[in-house]
Amino acid sequence: MSDSDEMGRANEMRRAKEMRPAKEMRRANGMPPADELLQPEMMGSEAEVAFEGALRPKSLAEFVGQHRVRGQLQLLLDAATIQNRTPDHILLAGPPGLGKTTLAMIVAHESGRPLRMSSGPAIQHAGDLAAVLSSLVPGEVLFVDEIHRMARSAEELLYLAMEDFRIDIMVGKGAGATSIPLDLAPFTLVGATTRSGLLPNPLRDRFGFTAHLEFYDADELVHVLRRAAVLLELRVEDAALIEIANRSRGTPRIANRLLRRVRDYALVHGGEATRAVVRSALELYDVDELGLDRLDRAVMMILLTRFNGGPVGLNTLAVSVGEESETIESVVEPFLVRIGLIIRTPRGRMATREGWEHFGMQPRNDIAEQLAHKHRPTGNEGARAGTQQLFGDEL
Ligand SMILES: Nc1ncnc2c1ncn2[C@@H]1O[C@H](COP(=O)(O)OP(=O)(O)OP(=O)(O)O)[C@@H](O)[C@H]1O
Ligand SMILES: [Mg+2]
Numbered sequence: 165m166s167d168s169d170e171m172g173r174a175n176e177m178r179r180a181k182e183m184r185p186a187k188e189m190r191r192a193n194g195m196p197p198a199d200e201l202l203q204p205e206m207m208g209s210e211a212e213v214a215f216e217g218a219l220r221p222k223s224l225a226e227f228v229g230q231h232r233v234r235g236q237l238q239l240l241l242d243a244a245t246i247q248n249r250t251p252d253h254i255l256l257a258g259p260p261g262l263g264k265t266t267l268a269m270i271v272a273h274e275s276g277r278p279l280r281m282s283s284g285p286a287i288q289h290a291g292d293l294a295a296v297l298s299s300l301v302p303g304e305v306l307f308v309d310e311i312h313r314m315a316r317s318a319e320e321l322l323y324l325a326m327e328d329f330r331i332d333i334m335v336g337k338g339a340g341a342t343s344i345p346l347d348l349a350p351f352t353l354v355g356a357t358t359r360s361g362l363l364p365n366p367l368r369d370r371f372g373f374t375a376h377l378e379f380y381d382a383d384e385l386v387h388v389l390r391r392a393a394v395l396l397e398l399r400v401e402d403a404a405l406i407e408i409a410n411r412s413r414g415t416p417r418i419a420n421r422l423l424r425r426v427r428d429y430a431l432v433h434g435g436e437a438t439r440a441v442v443r444s445a446l447e448l449y450d451v452d453e454l455g456l457d458r459l460d461r462a463v464m465m466i467l468l469t470r471f472n473g474g475p476v477g478l479n480t481l482a483v484s485v486g487e488e489s490e491t492i493e494s495v496v497e498p499f500l501v502r503i504g505l506i507i508r509t510p511r512g513r514m515a516t517r518e519g520w521e522h523f524g525m526q527p528r529n530d531i532a533e534q535l536a537h538k539h540r541p542t543g544n545e546g547a548r549a550g551t552q553q554l555f556g557d558e559l
Contacts, residue, residue, distance in 0.1 A: 201449050202457045203495065204260040204415050219392050219420055220266045222273055229384035233375040240373055241275050250303050251275060252372025253326055253353040257360035261417030262377040264356035265309060271354055272305040279305045284313030293318040294333060297325050302349040311355035312362040319367055326353055326370040379414030388416045389423055398427050403439040411446060411455040413499055425449055454503055454522065459487060463496050464505060464523060467515050473527050475512035
């Protein structure tokens with residue numbers, strides 16, 4: 165492994181710690197952890213960071229799916245090379261685990277530029293950002309993960325830096341305060357965000373290109389898994405890969421994580437990873453055919469049995485399953501909506517006909533009648549609806 169790879173890995177590890185999500189807080193508050201296997205966020209354990217690093221594609225050609233974004237990025241990089249200038253600033257927006265960090269690394273790698281990694285939560289003062297910006301070497305790619313979590317004062321400093329490669333450093337306070345302009349080396353900012361709706365417009369406007377990452381379809385996930393299996397020197401049947409892909413919630417990070425569990429299972433029980441092995445392994449980990457975990461199923465069962473399929477408010481659902489409403493709203497509900505098991509109505513959440521069917525149950529006649537008249541999102545339409553609910557309506 166090269167020095168820069170190693171530094172990248174160390175950087176990633178540090179950032180994963182800084183950004184450790186709500187889960188840590190849940191533990192600190194004495195709450196039980198939600199099922200972690202299917203959480204799209206990075207868990208931040210050393211083993212997982214190393215595992216992800218090993219499977220990250222290094223070039224656009226290796227990056228699976230997201231054809232439009234890949235084509236757009238390729239064009240942007242090629243144009244910059246022809247004109248011999250730094251590529252435009254790039255914003256990568258989309259749900260966790262779809263490849264934002266991977267693409268940022270690819271941008272640096274493909275254009276042969278050094279990469280500096282930072283994150284919104286680590287930039288809490290304008291001074292933090294000034295220190296990073298003033299130490300960039302010409303042409304460097306600066307990756308700021310979770311850029312929506314950067315301090316407001318730093319954001320303002322960034323506007324000028326992005327536009328003119330210049331910052332004004334304030335010295336002193338009150339009437340005697342003066343600003344000293346400082347020229348920066350030209351750089352490319354790559355920002356990543358899971359919540360682009362939270363970015364202020366002036367910041368969003370300063371990116372030359374915004375890539376919206378979409379959830380992956382099953383074929384693309386099979387491709388991701390096949391590539392990972394080769395890298396892990398794992399023999400897996402095609403049927404087994406399809407089985408894992410179908411349970412991965414459209415997310416490469418989850419697909420890779422499930423593959424790792426399957427590998428463990430095959431290792432312990434001996435033999436090749438067949439479809440039957442996948443089924444047993446994922447049954448052991450409580451992941452069903454659609455990728456629902458224990459919590460998703462608990463929410464669905466309560467909705468179907470106790471509330472007759474709804475409509476019911478999110479908070480009531482959360483209390484009924486003993487979970488925080490934030491977890492239900494940000495993790496469980498978007499997925500259930502995306503795969504069409506529930507819909508959101510002005511009066512609350514309702515199970516769809518597919519929702520009833522997946523659990524082998526029948527709605528009461530009057531409810532079935534109602535459902536027959538409701539519009540049911542399918543396929544990509546459903547995927548978009550789920551993405552929109554999570555990330556605001558700008559997607
Ligand atoms: N298009 C892809 N092809 C192959 N592997 C991918 C692809 N996208 C993501 N992965 C794999 O999924 C894992 C997670 O991707 P990545 O860390 O880039 O997600 P992210 O969007 O940055 O997530 P987060 O929002 O949590 O930071 C990586 O280990 C990478 O190997
Ligand atoms: Mg990331």
